[in-house]
Amino acid sequence: MSKPEFFLTPxxxxLLQKELHYSQAVKIGNRIETSGQGGWDDGLNFPESVEDEIVQAFKNLDSTLATAGAKWEHVVHVNSYHVGGFPPEVNQTMTRMYRHYMPHHSPIWTETGVAALGLPQMRIEIRVTAILPD
Structure with missing residues (x-):
């Protein structure tokens, strides 16, 4: 088995490693797993709308994947965690982001409603699995 290599999103x-002692991604062999990425900016501030928060979470995942050497085309599995249920704008925005970032494939997806996430302001958290080509 390959030795795990951990990555911090620029x-x-x-900040998250210092404050909460975790990394945003790990690579083992050709597999990359990300921790849940929220819709925060570099100062851990959140947008007002849930739609903008989802868009920012995808941008954060884009950066996290790139830091670990992957692209969205390598993503095979998505888990998303949602506070506040699933009003139409949630699935509409998630679907729009899937089509934007993964226009040529549809990963598997598990969508879960939760009571709370790691920071009180969070309404969305997304984690992915990517498999790099051999």
Whole structure:
């Protein structure tokens, strides 16, 4: 088995590692797993709308994947965690982001409603699994 290699997302990654002692991604062999990424900016501030928060979470995942050497085309599995249920704008925005970032494939997806996430302001958290080509 390959030795795990851990990655910090530029910007907010060092802050989260210092404050909460975790990394944003791990690579083992050709598999990359991300921790849940929220819709925060580098100062851990959140947008007003849930739609903008989802869009920012995808941008954060884009940066996290790139830091670990992957792209959205390598993503095979998505888990999303949602506070506040699933009003139409949630699935509409998630679907729009899937089509934007993964226009040529549809990963598997588990969508879960939760009571709370790691920071009180969070309404969305997304984690992914990517498999790099051999």
């Amino acid at each position: 910007g907010y990654g060092p």
